[in-house]
Amino acid sequence: MLTSINPKLPMRNKAITKAYYYNLGFEQLGSKDYDGYLMLIKDKIEIHFFEFKELDPKENYGQVYIRTNAIEEEYKFCLDHNIKIHPNGALEIKPWEVKEFALLDPDNNLLTFGQTI
Template sequence: MPFIKKEKTLAFYLKQLDFNLISDYGDYMILEKDNLEIHFFNYQSLEKEKSDFMLYIRVSDIKRFYENLIQNNVKIHPKGALETKAWNQKEFSIIEHNGTLLTFGENLK
């Protein structure tokens, strides 16, 4: 069964988050950015506009990454602006087009 939102997913991660497509096997694809790989598998959910997933993605130079997303018109989560947390992380969050919460963090230690 084909990815229902594959083209939107590719466009979002490639154009707005600056990932690179490494492999595309139809119902399985791999994207990469700064030594990080994300593997996407086709999963048919009964709820088409909802996701119960949250991904925490550790990055380096989070301020530059955050500013690049703003320039690419990526909408920051209303409660997820870039800030330093009590647990020595600098973090921000977005909700991608499939409804998945993506939180990006940089270790400040």
């Protein structure tokens, strides 16, 4: 039986990545700090990051789709905390009957948040 999935995304700078995701409401998972690796958690969502200093953000296609049951609150949280919304990712209802918005983190990883309507 599968119980969860924890995506692993590239990061160039651990401190910058950590600060960005802390601003999104994530926290460090566990008390150990690993060289070149970062594990974050918010609610029941875990995202892991591996160091890739040579990453060219323009060539990064890392993507995560995060389901929520409070899309309006998540969107407002981002706006209230001055988190930049993806230029094509404003909150809207998609043809597949999901309300979504999207963000790009400092390494160009795409985070899409969605709630079925």
